[in-house]
Amino acid sequence: MTAYAYFPGCSAHGTAKEYDRSTQSVCAKLGIELEEIPDWVCCGASPAHAVNHLLSLALVAKNLDLSPSDTIVTGCAACYNRFKTTVHALQHDRPLWEQVKQIVQPTKLNGRDFRVLHLLEVIHEFGLEEVKERVVKPLKGLKVACYYGCLLVRPPKVMGFDDPDNPKKMDELVAAIGAEPVEWEFKTECCGAFHAVPHPEIVLRLTSNILRAAKDAGADVVSVTCPMCQINLDLRQLDIQKRHKVTFNMPVLYFTQLLGLALGINESELGFDKLIVDPQPILKGKGLM
């Protein structure tokens, strides 16, 4: 199997370290080869496209140019969205493509047919039946609220990833590893994204709604596919506690951490200790740790 070109994203070695770590462990265990794009640069996330259209395309185009493979994988939903949007824009707008090329001066872009995948898609491509067979510790009794966020599924014309209002891909994976995905209505409600810095009250309000919905649906934990969402839902529970006196105590894990646990990977390789709201009580309580 040829290696996927891996785009870790800027938070992979920082605030989302556990995501990167669990991703690497899980892929190694499943035999999925990831080759990190050499010298990759930030995709620009929200700030780039929010202030300069060409900048946002150029940053991604540079990464495409650097990519050793035409198939690119990332775990960050924002990066995934930027890559897919860029590839889509360049496929449909020749004049724009020429402008971007002038800025980026690429050397290896012509004639390539890029395919951008989110890690969740890669696992699906690997095959859920396959995954199921390799599960050594089914996460029985664990109720998981699968939170997809915004950029993974919208806009559907560009992303083409699952139903934009009631997606199922993470739920299916969670079910395949023996856990119980709960039915809930806030799967794709926005967490507030970058407002964690300039307008934290917005994030607190939006994440409170999400966490409350997860709790009301009977979830033990929330599972995510994006470092921004994770940090908003996890770290900011401290602020919700401080400012609004509400305690959710809802662990927010990366789906790769859950997957890794079920595959029997050692907990130290999955970064559970890096989560702010500690998942260990619940996991231990269910005999999963």
Place this chain on the structure above:
Amino acid sequence: MKQATEREQLTRTDETPILLTEEARRFTEEVIRRSGERVDWCYQCGKCTAGCPVAFAMDIEPSRIMRLVQLGQSERVLKSKAIWLCVGCQTCTTRCPQEIDTAKVMDTLREMALEREVAADKEVVTFFRSFLDNIRRYGRVFEPTLVLQYNLRSGHLLQDADKGPLMLSKGKLPLRPSRNGAIVRKIFDALGGRKR
């Protein structure tokens, strides 16, 4: 004299809202051209506002922003806080029955607001600037200096001060920045020479 001042204070804006001046028309056309979206097709159904997660905090809600663009009200639109509160969640774009990419229009309005130096949300603009300066420097985001720079520039010196030690203890703060800022700087420089 006093009466005149009172009357001035009673009017909401400096513009005569109904007259569609040449300048107003040009603004509408510019937004349509630069965003590539048919803002003129918007029939004000409000679905974007209804689904926008941050509409509750906006001074001018998304559907009204679109209406003001249609009426060429550049001042009100470009000076609004709303366009900076938009997080680009794409809910509006996904659900618009007239297939207008509203999020893209918001992107364009932000670009124009910065060009005209009228961006109204200090915090958001400071955050964006800090972020972009950060990747110019290092190539990839180096979170410690990003937060520091934002705090300094925005004046919110102690924001998230409690988080620093926590993240550090969890090993979630990178200690060394990356070093391929040159690649990003090249892109910024190439863009710098472009005229709108």
Place this chain on the structure above:
Amino acid sequence: MARIGVFICHCGENIARTVDVAKVRDALAKHPGVVHSVDYRYMCSAPGQELIRNAIVEKKLTGVVVAACSPHMREPTFRKACAAAGLNPYLCEMANIREHCSWVHSDREKATEKAIELVRFLVEKVKRNKPLEPIRVPVTKRALVIGGGIAGIQAALDIANGGYEVILVERQPSIGGHMAQLSETFPTLDCSQCILTPKMVEVRQHPNIRLLTYSEVEDVKGYVGNFEVTIRKKARYVNEEVCTGCGACIQRCPQKRIPSEFDRGLGRRTAIYIPFPQAVPNIPVIDREHCAYFRRGGCRLCEKECPRGAIDFNQQDQLLTEKVGAIILATGYDLIPSDIYSEYGGGRYKDVIDGLQFERLLSASGPTNGEVLRPSDGKEVKSVVFVSCVGSRDRAKGIPYCSKICCMYVAKHAILFKHKVHDGQAFVFYMDVRAAGKGYEEFVRRAVEEEGVVYLRGRVSKIYQQDGKLIVRGVDTLSGMPVEIPADLVVLATAIRASDGIVELAQKLGVPVDEHGFLSEAHPKLRPIETQVAGVFLAGACQAPKDIPDTVAQASGAASKVLAMFAQNAIEREPTIAKVNEQTCVGCFECQRACPYRAIERKEIRDRQGNLVKVVAYVSPGLCAGCGACTVACRNHSIDLEGFAEEQMFAELSAITAA
């Protein structure tokens, strides 16, 4: 010796502004064969026509060319004028110097030159025109109405009362259509069944109406005045002659949980059933798909229970062939599926229903006996949200049009809800309120002013469930506020679409269908009841979304077209059709392959002893539309078009190239 008269119209300024009509007149006066050349301001006016008539008589004209607008507009007018003066109308033609010249050019000199050419070469053609007589086609004075809703019922009654036979075909087991499902109708709030069932009974009892329910049209052959229709009468497995409608079989049937189509899934029915109590005919039908006997054998309890022995499991479909002279399409509408927006639940929520389902809840004979209860748990509904434009006016969903009736039925639903639940709250999300009919605006104001229905201007972004309620996330753009309403029930005003199977039926008839599946009228303004196919008419929502008053009016209109046709003993058709030269035809039938109207038949030529000499092509005078495709296909020039013969066409071409 040709004596052609040329009449050039100014058409006010339409032609004269760009074309120098005097110059054209003078040029044509010099053309060989032209003995009279005049111009006039409005040729189609009474004095203009008189000019033509007088000239024909005084100058003994053998042909007339009127240089004016399009023949589509005025050919019949001028031909009548010629006929009145004693000249065969097919010796009169029009040169289009308006749509083909003055309206599309701006250079006066060049336009005038072109106008002269246009008239000149038409003169050359007309010199070679032959007098023709219209083809008279007999009319079978029996009508076929396809569709037994209010449109079909009204049309059938009007024709039957006019004294002619009507066959009314309806594919459901009962007539009545969607109107039978309604609780009350706007703006009068008449009980729908009460005003409809008398008409339904009248249809059943009318001596001139042959009612074929649970039947479908399989095939249509022929042409106006002479259609041959094949109708499949599906097996009910109940003998209609014997059944008295006592209902004993229905009581006995053990399959009681089948979702009722009439109640749109909100109620249940048995496998042998009558769709609703006032059904016409009041004869049950067995649903093969759910009947225990047909699925696994055994049962047959209905048969045992029937006191008249009317159940017949061996009944077969019948294929009936009927001759009719006119067809009215009254196939009605359907609603788009209510799971169209995934943001409204995508069909997951039982308490998010569509307008027709709400009608069944309101209906006294409905699944909840007229009480407004939640489909999910049967609890009382205290707050209801009505969402307008679900699918309609939505370019992204490919439904750009307005469904016309929803604004009115939403107001009606809100009013009826308030009548039933006095302490209930009703909200309506709308973009615009379209209430243009008689008494309509006042009706909507009643909802707001008298019943306290809250109208919120804006679309709904999302509907989801929380704590046993449906949260409706919308907006009021007038105040600029996003709003969230917890509702017990949500009613979606889903878009109207054409009925299932309409495209296939239209193809059988040759009637075009528009991009949205609605049947196309011949002209949207002036011929909204006729179709492109002579003898086939439209009535009701099959043409476009329509309310009951307009439907009934259109149905009567269609009936009047049919009655006008039947009032004559023969129909006149244009004689400009193809004709075969049987001497030279070799019977290769390339013409038949080329003909899009299925108008070419095989004709046997026999000698006096009855021996077959040869088989040649024969053009059906009723079906041929005069398109000329056959004349191109024929390899040895054995087929030609009357009035557009090859000789004439070449004369025209020579006149152009000679100039």
